[in-house]
Structure formats: C-alpha cells, structure tokens
Amino acid sequence: MIRTLIIAVILTFGTISIVKPSETYAFSGQVIERGAFGDDVIELQARLQYLGFYNGRIDGKFGYGTYWALRNFQQQYGLTVDGVAGKSTKDKLANNSDFDKEWVHTQINAGNEFTYYGGKPLDQQVKTNNGTAKKGASNSASVQLPVKYSERDLQLMANAVYGESRGEPYEGQVAVAAVILNRLESPDFPNSISEIIFQPGAFTAVADGQIWLTPNERAKEAVLDAMNGWDPTENALYYFNPKTATSKWIWSRPQIKQIGEHIFCY
C-alpha cells in the first residue's frame, strides 16, 4: 500500500514537472503587443534575434520590425500568427532560445552597438562606444515618438525647455515646447526644430547659454506631451516674461493666456 502510494506520488510530481512549461524567462505576465516598450520587448527582440528572425536594433520598442519578426516566428513554429506575444508564444520562444539578460542590458546601458544572434560568441557581437556615450544614457533617453519626430529633436527641445522654463509649472514647460512645434507648422519660421531653436534672438536660453544645461526627466516628459499633440498655449507662436521683456514689438502681439511667468501670444 505504501509502495503504491509512493509510486503514485512520484508519478504525479513527475508528470507535473514534464507537463509544466519551462519558465526560464524573465518576461512579465503581460501580453506584449505593437506599441509596447520596455524590458519585456527587449527580451522579445533578443530572443527573436537569437533565432535569426529579428535583424533590427534591440531597443525595447515594439515597432513594425519586431512585429514582422514575431509573426514569422509564430508561423514557423506552428503558433497562431497574430504578432502578439502571449503566454504560448513566450513559452515557445523561451524553449527555443537563450537570453542573457545581464549582458543585453549592460550593452544597452553602455550605449554599445550590439547584436544577439545565437551560435556566435557574444564578445564578437558588440562594438563598444569607447566612452563616447554616457553610461545609462541610451536606456533612459530612449523613447517612442510620433513618426515625424526624432530622438535628436526630443533632446534638443528638452534642452531648450529646461533652459527657458525649468522654474515654471509643468503646464508652462509643455507650453514652451508647444510654441516651438507651432513655429514648425507656421510658414513664418524655419523648417526644422534646430533652426527654430537657434534662430538668432529667438530664445533667451540660447543667448545666455542655459540651453546647454542638462535637462531633467520632467523637461523631457513635457516635450513628449507636446510632441503627442498637447498645446496649453492654444496655438501661440511667441511668449515673453512681462517683468523682463524690453521689446516694444512683443507687447504688440495679440495675447492668449498667461502660464506662470510667461504670457503667450500669436
């Protein structure tokens, strides 16, 4: 009787351990879809690249490159082809690939150029930046933007917003970013964000050098909101501080609203 019981217990645990999928991955429980961003996407891209399906940058952004790679993987491995990484897809990926989380994140944080193909030594897949990029810069600076803007635009605008309005409320910082973008749409101003920011006399922060201060995350978030469509100025093209403005012309512009220390106008 005891022997039978022991055999039954062994068989039960044995069966469970065989049936239970191997969960050796670091994926969270979330379903990963197009538009997603973060560590889950980094793992997804790395595993897809390990198997040769993904040839793009491992950057944690689930764009079309990752989407097609995932669909191709699902098709080849007999899964439902929907470009969505649910549990079955993640399990299949984990069972067929390897993911060295520490190594991949180290490369991303160091700003290195690297790939993660299976069957090739990792040290042969990395080009170090020789200290030219700030450590950790690539990970925190990396964001998903509307297609018409680049991360260079975000960085430049964040510098301008921080230099011009770091003491203002968040709304006021989004407003300064929105003025730059309104100028980009206006036929009265240059056609690029850098030309608008560096137009002589356009921004005080350029004249007094404060544009070169390192912007904080709040300034970057404010630029991100403006790039995504927010405009607390209601279409302003100019702003000025009434306490310090000396130009007669700026006072002649039609005014819209005041946010913090700045009056915004057409």
Added chain:
Amino acid sequence: MKNLVYLMAIAILALGLYSYDTKAENASLQKTLHAQYTNSLAGASEKLSNLQDSVSQSLLFQDEAALNNELDNIWRVSNELRSDISSLPLTREVSNDWIRYIGNIGEEAKLTAETGDYKSWQKKMSVVNSNLNALSDEWTVATSIYFDQDGDFSKWERVAGLEPDESPFKNISANLKNYSETDFPLTASESDYKKKIELKHIEDEEITKDQAIDVLEMLLPGIKDATYTVTQSKKDAAYPFYHIQFVKGSRVGYADITVKGGHILSFLSERPVQEKKGVTQEEIRKLAKQFLERAGYKDLEIVEERENHEAWHISLARVVDVGEEKAYVYPDGIQLKVSKDSGELLGLNAMEYIQKEQIKEQPVKPIDWKTFFRPGAVVEEERMAYTENDQFMLRLCYEVIVRMDNKSNDTFRIVVDTDTHEVVKVENLM
C-alpha cells in the same frame, strides 16, 4: 611689507594676464561671429539674386522641360534662402515676413511642377517678379550698412538690435506685408493651424466658471473637490476659454474649456508615476474606451498606441462611413495620456475634434497595388482615411502599410488620393 608688495605685484600680474586672455578670447569669438553673420548675409543676398533670376527666367519659357527646370531651381533656392535668413540676427518681424514670402514662392513653384498649371504660375509670377525686384533693391540698401562697419562688431550688433521702426529694414518690412497679402492671399483651407483658430466660430451658449468646473469633474471624476484657480483667456485670444488650474494631493494640472459650449480643449495632470506596469495594454485600451463613452465621444477609434517610461499615449481618429467601408478622419483626432501604474487618465487633447471637418464627396478609383509598387513590396494592411494634402485640402485616401520583403522588413505607411492617385504621404515606420 616687502613680501606683501611682492605678493600683490604677482596677483596684479596674474589678474592682468587673465583679463588680457579673456578679452582676447571674446574678441576672437566676436570676430568669428561677425564673419559668420557677414557670410550668411552675403549668402542670402546672392541667393536672393539667384531667386530673382530664376523667377524672371521662368516667365520666358513655354517649353515644359525648361520651365520645370526653373521651378526646381526656385524651390531649391527659396529653401536655402529661408534657411539663410533664419540664421541672421534680423528683427523677428522682418525675419518672419521674409521667410513667409520666400516660402510662398517656393511652395507655388513646387505646386506648379506637380499640377502642370503653368498659365496660372506665369500670371501670378509676373507680379511677384516685379515685387521681388523692388524687394531685392531695398535689401541691397538695407544690408549695405552691415558691410560698412570697419570690422567693428559692436556697431553691427547695435544696428541688428534696433527696433523695427528704426531698423534699416523698415521699408522692406512694410512692403513685405503688402506684397504677401496681394501676391499670396490665404486659401480657405490654408492650414491646420488656421482651422484651430476657427474655433472662434463656435456659436454654442456660454457657460460660467462653475459650470466649466462641473464639465471637468464630469469627465474626470478623480479630481473632484480639487482646489481650483480659474482665469479667463486674454481678450485677444481667438476664442474665449476658461483656464482651470487644479491641485489635488500630489496631482497638479490644468484644463482649458471653451466659454461657448463648455468644450474641453485640453487637460494635463502631473503626478509621480511608478515606471512599473500595473495594468496591461488591453486594460489601458478598455479604460480609454470607458472614458470616451463617459465623455460622449462615440465616433472615435484607436489608431495608435505608444508606451513610454511613465505613460501610454493613445491617438484616436473619428470614423465615418464611405459607402460600405469606414474611413478614419485624421484631422479630427483626440489624444489621451494614461498612466502605466494605475491606468489613470493623465491627459486629454481634443482641440481638433471640437470643430469637425466638412466631408465632401470624392470619387474612389481602384488601384492595382501590384503595378503601383515594385515587386518585393507587400501590401500588408489597407484602409481608407481622410487626410490633408500639400494644399491643406481634406482628401479621401487609401492608407496602406507596405512591407519590403527583405532582411530588415522595411515598413512604410503610404497615403494615396483615391481620385487622383497622388501620393499624399510616405512615412518610414521602422
């Protein structure tokens, strides 16, 4: 005593050396800047002359190839000239007026090359040509003062910093304004920017400050009983609105609500957000839909979702029926910002949705994508969408997602007019 004198002499010498070094450095920087500005000024003058030549030469030809060559030239030179002008330390007014006028000439050339409407070009440009000649003469007079400053940057700076009514560009500025209005009058659908200002045409009933707060609390029950500061827009604003600033716990934010009709224009709330996800993408989508239902936005669908460190940005577009199919009206969009940690709505932008676009009938002519694209380009998704073309006119278009069947799977969003089959937009989605 002797030592003190000795030390003071060393200190004075060091200070003198430092001062000399700083002065020399400043002088060197001024010379570099002076040279750079003079170079830009000379470059702009030369390009203005080239533009003037090309515009007058374009009036010579009937031959299509010769004319198109000049149109290309005009478009290129006008872009370069705009860039040169923007890098000069001119007064804001002069700079803006120049950039607009030159840009109009370039845009007109581009449009003519696309449409082949050469008669209209020649009719319009004969006037522009003579106005451009007059402006060019005035520019030569106005800029001559900048070349006569004996290398003294402070004089250069002083002239550049003059107010518009004392500036050597005073005449140019006045003429540019007149010529812009007569040579390039605004079209009805000039720009999205104008459309926003047209919100002044809203004729709904006015609401009070308290009613504006009620509107906000109805849309965002989470901020009920916050501390509010309500001000009204300045008198010059194109449309009056209430500017509501609120504080509730760690939340600080604002909302703009129109005085006429109480339409919410935008709202943003700032609070500390945990980067760790508390809700799934699917839940975020459900929360967004719940908000839309509560706000009465019934004709919108999600067209794009983007996750970042703290929040999701979600774009929605109005959907209309076109025959048996549906089409997205992109200029009538709404954007939402939803926190990753709890799914709380952190922002809403509905400015473009308030005044809906007028949809006009438009023929839908089928396209054979196999002949439209090269072999290897795979059309993965296709739908209909209304979008603005280069002339800011709302057009019904095919919107296709095309993938190149190569190693990197390059993906593009291509928007093609359903009637003219003109390619309105191409975006690289990688």
